Amino acid sequence: MASHVHRRSLLKLAGAGAFATVAAPALSACGDGSGGDVGNAGKNLAPWPTYTPFAGPRPDSPGDESGVQPLYLNYPQQVVRSVNDTVGDGSEVTAMVITYGAPPKPVETNRLWQAINKALNVNLKVVVVPDAEYGQKMTTLMASGDDLPDIIMFSQLALPRSHEFIQARCADISALVGGDAIGDYPNLANIPTRAWQAMGRIDGRIFGVPLERPAPGNSLFVNRTALGQAGVPVDWDTEGFLTGLKQVTAGRRWGIAGSKPLFGGLGAITFHAGSLGAPNAWRLDGGKFVSTFTTPEFEEALGVMRRLAEAGAYHPDSLSISSTDLQTFWHNGTVVSTTDGFGSVKLATLTKIDDRFEFDLGRPYGPNPTPWRGSGYFGHAAFKKAGTDRIKLLLRICDYLSAPFGTAEYELANYGIEGVHFTRDGSGIRTTDLYKVENTDNLPVKFIAVAPAVLYLPGYPNAARAVHEWEKAVLPKAVADPGLGLRSATQTSKGAELQRIVGDSISAIVFGRKPASAWRDTVVQWRQAGGDRVAEELATEHAAAK
Known part of the structure; x- marks a missing residue:
């Protein structure tokens, strides 16, 4: 049977293709909120x-407790095996x-x-859902009574009652991974505790495996060549930042791309808010949670973004085209900077910059x-x-898919087959042309499970x-979100609405459709809609x- 048939049938399983005819009922499997x-x-x-770190190859420069990653300039001369037993049973896994x-x-x-199917000894059928459609697909899947995929990747996108759904229809794996039980899965034991804590418990239990990410949050990616040619220094103050992006904006080149909220988050403003001293989402004040939206620093960040827009430094299509297209503008030099999740510091990005x-x-x-700081995780995989x-x-x-850097399993999951997807030379990995189409961006098994990140860009x-x-x-000064991993029923049920209120207002103010003073009204609306709760x-x- 052709693979495209598999994909179509699995999308049907996930509720895809039925949006025009199936209304989204209450989540009968997990109650209506009273369950x-x-x-x-x-x-x-x-x-x-119990965290048990992998004793991997020695880095060229070490990481530290602030979150600085170990740096590898060369690939290990020899890799080791971390999985010696048979993984699967030959069955189909969706x-x-x-x-x-x-x-x-x-x-x-x-x-x-x-090769991945052979290594896992399963028939792995992967349903890939584009990011722009993921929220809708997940909502439909959770509302349906259909059978579920074996593994469901939950991102940090706010989905109404997602925790209730997980509690009702996904496996509680606490007894299999909690405490020393994780020792049966050594590569999962190598996932730092902070990633499990960021995922959080549901009803006191563990319901998934986190997809670990490095400590930095959304970051400003820059074309250092263009900034250097314009005389813009590495270290800058607010006025120097604004002047620098104005200087590089000329003709058909713009200083910055994207101000709309990124998938599952606030997007560009997080860099500006952090630059100006705003708390990361919340500030703990005597046991109370104070929203960053209510702080003058966050409002000042809005003002900086508005000044960029007034100066014409934003690409004119920032609000109307996809994040993928904006990324293309960044890769080809049409824009000199863009905000993105730190996970985009990767080989695929540099290959596209070429x-x-x-x-x-x-x-x-x-x-x-x-x-x-970022959450330390991108999402998690839950099991039917x-x-x-x-x-x-x-x-x-x-x-297997979480095997760390320096192992044969990591090599397959990240680079493919030697001689087919990559070769080696004196300095390490060299990817082939086939890798440009056969990689874990296009076959994203990295969203089933992934190794803790190191800094290696072959x-x-x-x-x-x-x-x-x-x-x-940067990281020694970075601050974490004190609400990370904590549960809020209101956030689960109304998070998407709260995010929309804030995101729409940021875009309207930055691009001049509303006055800057409208932010105060937005904060009141956000608080009344559930923010205070x-x-x-x-x-x-x-x-x-x-």
């Missing part, structure tokens, strides 16, 4: 998995994940997919910056309820050094977690 309590206050909390890449080639002609310019990250520009043996098989799949040592220097300069619920959860 299970997904909060953790007063619950018997499952222990977090997984639904988000994608930001092109659709994968069918499995019949996709040597990477075939040496057109020197890659770098922009440092915070304010006098007392509080750069926003099943017997213990089946859940153990799914955990073994995640364990073929781009200067970019790797620049990122490492940026991390050392979220703050109260987070405070209750925080107090219980002590």
